[in-house]
Amino acid sequence: MIVCEYRPGLEGIPAAQSSISFVDGQKGLLEYRGIRIEELAEKSTFLETAYLLIWGELPTAEELAAFEDEVRHHRRIKYRIRDMMKSFPESGHPMDALQASAAALGLFYARRDLDNPVYIRDAVVRLLATIPTMVAAFQLMRKGNDPVRPNDDLDYAANFLYMLNEKEPDPLAARIFDVCLILHAEHTMNASTFSARVTASTLTDPYAVVASAVGTLGGPLHGGANEEVIQMLEEIGSVENVRPYIEDKLQQKAKIMGFGHRVYKVKDPRAMILQNLAEKLFAKFGNDKFYDIAQEMERVVEEKLGHKGIYPNVDFYSGLVYRKLGIPTDLFTPIFAIARVAGWLAHWKEQLAENRIFRPTQVYNGRHDIPYTAIDQR
Ligand code: ACO
Numbered sequence: 309m310i311v312c313e314y315r316p317g318l319e320g321i322p323a324a325q326s327s328i329s330f331v332d333g334q335k336g337l338l339e340y341r342g343i344r345i346e347e348l349a350e351k352s353t354f355l356e357t358a359y360l361l362i363w364g365e366l367p368t369a370e371e372l373a374a375f376e377d378e379v380r381h382h383r384r385i386k387y388r389i390r391d392m393m394k395s396f397p398e399s400g401h402p403m404d405a406l407q408a409s410a411a412a413l414g415l416f417y418a419r420r421d422l423d424n425p426v427y428i429r430d431a432v433v434r435l436l437a438t439i440p441t442m443v444a445a446f447q448l449m450r451k452g453n454d455p456v457r458p459n460d461d462l463d464y465a466a467n468f469l470y471m472l473n474e475k476e477p478d479p480l481a482a483r484i485f486d487v488c489l490i491l492h493a494e495h496t497m498n499a500s501t502f503s504a505r506v507t508a509s510t511l512t513d514p515y516a517v518v519a520s521a522v523g524t525l526g527g528p529l530h531g532g533a534n535e536e537v538i539q540m541l542e543e544i545g546s547v548e549n550v551r552p553y554i555e556d557k558l559q560q561k562a563k564i565m566g567f568g569h570r571v572y573k574v575k576d577p578r579a580m581i582l583q584n585l586a587e588k589l590f591a592k593f594g595n596d597k598f599y600d601i602a603q604e605m606e607r608v609v610e611e612k613l614g615h616k617g618i619y620p621n622v623d624f625y626s627g628l629v630y631r632k633l634g635i636p637t638d639l640f641t642p643i644f645a646i647a648r649v650a651g652w653l654a655h656w657k658e659q660l661a662e663n664r665i666f667r668p669t670q671v672y673n674g675r676h677d678i679p680y681t682a683i684d685q686r
Pocket of ligand 1: 317528529530531533562563564565566567568569570571613616618621622623
């Protein structure tokens, strides 16, 4: 039964009822569980925000301490997973490595005891704790190094940067990275979250849910855009080249990476926060010519495409921040995944609470009553 017209990309069609996050694309407003993103970016930490998203309320001091402790004590990955990752080709994309590794967790922990709150909490903790370790481990192993053990003295963000760079990060760098994770933790019914909910609706295990979402996040129209932003800034190379580059792209009807959003028709609030963070980083660690190029791009794109509601999205400035933190370009999307695991898990729990398997319909536009043609007559 067709209940509404076909809309490519399901634009404007609700796929779930959700109380996790809210976006007003006209006002540039984003809330997690009713709290403005600006406030969380200023006052919260990623793990506290993850708790808020997943359990619906900010934790008390005791609840937060217990949660942080559990995550801290589950950061190590099994030797067998590490050995499996060691056999991945070094030339493989880290998102593919992450998807395979997240799915592999299911080989060890997939009991599918979905009615048991202890199982749910265990899966939440395990995924939040081990995904950063897996991202950092693949990065070191593809360079031929041994992975660095998680450091129990460091918090979530600082520990990730420590495992990645093999040294303790500057506290400002660690705090900025933690805010980046907060900003990327959740964003209503985007493609990867939809993918997570569809997978969750079959009552499979949470590792399969996260693995399917990671696979979806990897595409250049979704999480993969921030990698392409850096490649684009490198290709442009100077402020003078910005205008001709954009005019040329628009003439070819190509998309300018890091701009435009299905929901936001004004500047993405996360892009504004990230732009401020980028400025703080440059003030402390030295300027970056790519920031000047980015600002000029923002001016020219607004002039050319502002009337269509095309403004910078979250990916435009996140790449600049990660680059300044010394993170390799192809880890930008895995880092997005580290953050978004919180949102995916919140949607997994919400889907389970009122589950019905996803089974949409389609508008068939093929032929009917075609006779079978024998192979020698085709
Ligand atoms: N550059 C140039 N033109 C653009 C851009 C862009 N980045 N984005 C949209 N437009 C134009 C389209 O060509 C279209 O023009 P038309 O009406 O004249 O045909 C109009 O704006 C509407 O665009 P759609 O493609 O219909 O918008 P949609 O909602 O389908 O796509 C998307 C949104 C995929 C994000 C798109 O803007 C895009 O491809 N941007 C670049 C990739 C990117 O930065 N992705 C990250 C998104 S944020 C995230 O996933 C975390």
